Amino acid sequence: MPDILGYRAKFGVLGPSTNTVVQPDFDMMRPPGVTAHYSRIFTPNAQAVSNESFAAGAQRIAEGVIDAVRSVMTCAPDYLVMGMSAVTFFGGKAGALAFRDGVEREAGVSLSCGSLASTAALQRYGARRIAFLSPYFPVANAEVRNYFEEEGFEVVRDLCLQCPSWTAIAEVPPDVLRERLRELDGPDVDAIVQVGTNLSMVRLAAAAEMWLGKPVIAINTATWWHALRANGIEDRLEGFGRLLSDF
Template sequence: MTDALGWRKKFGVLAPSTNTIVEPDFHAMAVRGVTSHISRIHIRDQDLSSDEKMVRILEQIDDEILLAVDRVMTAGIDYLIMAMSAETFWEGLKGNRAFVKRLEDYTGLKVAVGGSACQAALEAFKVNKIAVITPYQAVADERLCGFFSDIGVEVVRLKGLRCPTAIAIAEVSENDLRNHLQELDGDDVDAIVQMGTNLSMLRLADEAERWLGKPVIAINAAIWWYALRHNDIQDRVYGCGRLLREF
């Protein structure tokens, strides 16, 4: 017997309890026969106003993540997605692989994470000089640059928005993001990458690729694309960027 709606795959999605963007983004990119099922990781203190408090958020994630995994596993999911990017690049490429292994060993399922998805997306576009926009504090931006360095990608420019709380990430306006993309662009970068799954850039990235003439990779699109392709689902999704439309 197969699930009436998720007859191809049922994706379990781990997201911070403060995140209001990734769930509707994944629904917007849905393909027939694939369903996504959110399990929220409890964030008790969402303050992101300093490097120390950014680290504290990640400690909360680490403390709570397996509880969220246990809950979503009761739905009989086939595959797991970690819908928070910072946790997956914090210790560089080695840390990304260790994070994936931890979840795979615990669940017996394959796992999609932001770090692996970004690496695969940049390889698909064959680019190695990028600009990056993040909602993070400086400590996370430094860790992110280390991850990209590990995979042979140069971060030419980075814009960290220093969002004061986890919820504030979702409140960054499209107009502000558009301006930041224009500031980041230049002949010395081959692509722009957006990190932070609670930062709403899915539709804007698709639009920006047309007026910038280069890939603009929204993290939620990259994670969803990676999850689909990792499960041999080749459906094209339109309106969410070149990655889902062409690769």
């Protein structure tokens, strides 16, 4: 018998306990009959994050992923969605695949994660030359750049906001993000990607597609879109950009 509310799909979502954006983002993009069940990865709110400490902090979060997987699997989800993106870019394409495969082995169900979902979204748009924005530090942006280049994209430029704590990522106001998108844009860029799931960009990215006239891909939109389509859910949703309305 299908779940009464999740009769089309039950998604288990994994996210850092400090993340306050990914859950409401995913919830507002839920079609009827799809439910999301959140498992929090215990994450102390690292203060005074620096270039030196960012990778170590992200790795500490990654170490809690399997415990979160075991917890959420008790509700018998059909599929998993990764609500943290940084660690899914580490180690290039091989690292992304190894991360996905490790979670899937533990869970026994498939996973959508930010890195691989971003690749699928960019390919769907037909974009090759990209720019990207993150709340990270340069050490992490280098990992994201390496991943995209290994996937065959030309990274024209990137920006990192260097947010001082995990919760501070969710405090970046839209006017700052608008200016950063303008800095990244140019005739040499086919598409702009935003990474960092605690950065609130779903609605802003959709609007930016209209005033920049090109794809602007928010990581939460790409990951959720990837999960829906992987499960045969083809609903076209308005207000979240062309990825969900057209593809």
